[in-house]
Amino acid sequence: MSSATPPTNEQRTGSLRAGLFAEILAMAVDTLRANKLRSALTILGVVIGVTSIVAMTSLVRGFGDQMHQLIRQMGSDTIYLQKFGISSFASGRSFLDLLKRPNLTEEDAKAIARAPSVAMVGQQLGGGPGVGPQRITYRNESTKPMMVIGASANFAETNYIELESGRFFADFEVSHRRSVVVLGYAPASTLFPGTDPIGKKVRIGQTEFTVVGAMGKRPSPLFGNPDEYAVIPVTTYEKLYRAPTIRGVLTRMLTITVVPRPGIPRDEVTRDVEEIMRSRHRLKLDEENDFDIVTSDAVMKIVDQLTQAIALALVVISSIALMVGGIGVMAIMTISVTERTREIGIRKAIGARRREILVQFLLEAIFLTSVGGLLGILLGSGIGLAVNQLASFPVSLPLWSFALGFGFSAAVGIFFGIYPAIRASRLDPIEALRYE
Numbered sequence: 001m002s003s004a005t006p007p008t009n010e011q012r013t014g015s016l017r018a019g020l021f022a023e024i025l026a027m028a029v030d031t032l033r034a035n036k037l038r039s040a041l042t043i044l045g046v047v048i049g050v051t052s053i054v055a056m057t058s059l060v061r062g063f064g065d066q067m068h069q070l071i072r073q074m075g076s077d078t079i080y081l082q083k084f085g086i087s088s089f090a091s092g093r094s095f096l097d098l099l100k101r102p103n104l105t106e107e108d109a110k111a112i113a114r115a116p117s118v119a120m121v122g123q124q125l126g127g128g129p130g131v132g133p134q135r136i137t138y139r140n141e142s143t144k145p146m147m148v149i150g151a152s153a154n155f156a157e158t159n160y161i162e163l164e165s166g167r168f169f170a171d172f173e174v175s176h177r178r179s180v181v182v183l184g185y186a187p188a189s190t191l192f193p194g195t196d197p198i199g200k201k202v203r204i205g206q207t208e209f210t211v212v213g214a215m216g217k218r219p220s221p222l223f224g225n226p227d228e229y230a231v232i233p234v235t236t237y238e239k240l241y242r243a244p245t246i247r248g249v250l251t252r253m254l255t256i257t258v259v260p261r262p263g264i265p266r267d268e269v270t271r272d273v274e275e276i277m278r279s280r281h282r283l284k285l286d287e288e289n290d291f292d293i294v295t296s297d298a299v300m301k302i303v304d305q306l307t308q309a310i311a312l313a314l315v316v317i318s319s320i321a322l323m324v325g326g327i328g329v330m331a332i333m334t335i336s337v338t339e340r341t342r343e344i345g346i347r348k349a350i351g352a353r354r355r356e357i358l359v360q361f362l363l364e365a366i367f368l369t370s371v372g373g374l375l376g377i378l379l380g381s382g383i384g385l386a387v388n389q390l391a392s393f394p395v396s397l398p399l400w401s402f403a404l405g406f407g408f409s410a411a412v413g414i415f416f417g418i419y420p421a422i423r424a425s426r427l428d429p430i431e432a433l434r435y436e
Helices: 009-034 036-073 086-090 095-099 106-113 153-159 171-176 185-192 236-238 266-280 297-339 341-349 353-389 399-425 431-436
Strands: 079-082 116-123 136-138 147-151 164-165 180-183 201-204 207-215 229-233 255-260 292-295
Touching: 009 079, 036 353, 036 399, 079 136, 079 266, 086 171, 086 292, 086 297, 106 116, 106 255, 106 266, 116 153, 116 236, 116 266, 136 164, 136 185, 147 236, 153 255, 171 207, 171 236, 180 185, 180 201, 185 207, 185 229, 229 236, 255 266, 292 297, 297 353, 341 353
Parallel strands: 147 229, 180 207
Antiparallel strands: 079 255, 079 292, 116 147, 116 255, 136 201, 164 207, 180 229, 201 207
16 A cells, blocks of 8 residues: 655745745735725825826827728828828928929829839829818808818729719819819718718818719728818819918929739839839939838838837836835835834744745735736726727727736835835844834
């Protein structure tokens, strides 16, 4: 008959350590429960800091995710040619220097369209400096001011936007400067709720237009509404809205949209477009481009840089509240050590070691701030979800933001709790027992 193998010394030691750790943790929890109000006030700064981190991170990440979705919807292979755009401003170039660049023209678009690698070329005006948003009116109803875009007949195809109803205007309507309009989702739903807008007459400013189509809904980023627009023929746009003169420079903000042929890499088409434009602008080899070529990858990179910078700034600002909470933890734990001097002396007199006293007080601080971290995560998530429901802001709650908030709170407990814990562990047991 075989007998059970007796536990080894290492197993006994591990079991004793686990039991001791559980006992110390239970003592730390009991101490904090006995001082509920003081503990709650202590962790308030930690709760505020973690709430800020989680709530603001959820909104910033939601904005970034929605921007990525919106850019992807516009076509991952589409190339945008501009006089200047977001990439120039992101590189820190002077606005006055950018104004001096030559304006893009219809002839530029026709030259690009002749390239063998190009399947489709579109043109659009609007959204630049000098031409403000316009109200769209139907009978007694009116929208808020929104962007009016002048475009070629292939605007929907080159921008990958689906029509909700009706049709887009045709090439002959562009060439004859017809007063027709395709409404974005927002003005269509505002002016014609539950009604077919096709064939209705609306006014943009002082000009009457016939509605021939309505666009579908697009993903909404955190700032602005991408559905607040109307599209009219580019020739009609030029007739109604003259190009503005800024600092003595006629600024015509024409955007040329280029779609590659199927199977041809976007980089190859980008090189072709660049060569054509450099040749048309007679640029020398050592001269930099006087135009911007923008791709979805470039815009996504800028969006990522922006969201990362905002997230970092918010984390730094929120850390101030965590620091305040940490100072409160250190102050309260120091007071607690003073109040429990006799208890520490009794524990040392019956055999408690310095390390056990240090671990007990350190665990109290960590437990205190970790509870604050968990409450902050719950409150931050709740705020993010509430903003999403009430204001339709996009929200993303990645697990790493929870880990970041909880990790910060635990780190605050360790950093600010170590001094009171060391002070408690170094108390002389005889002097501690004499303390009144």
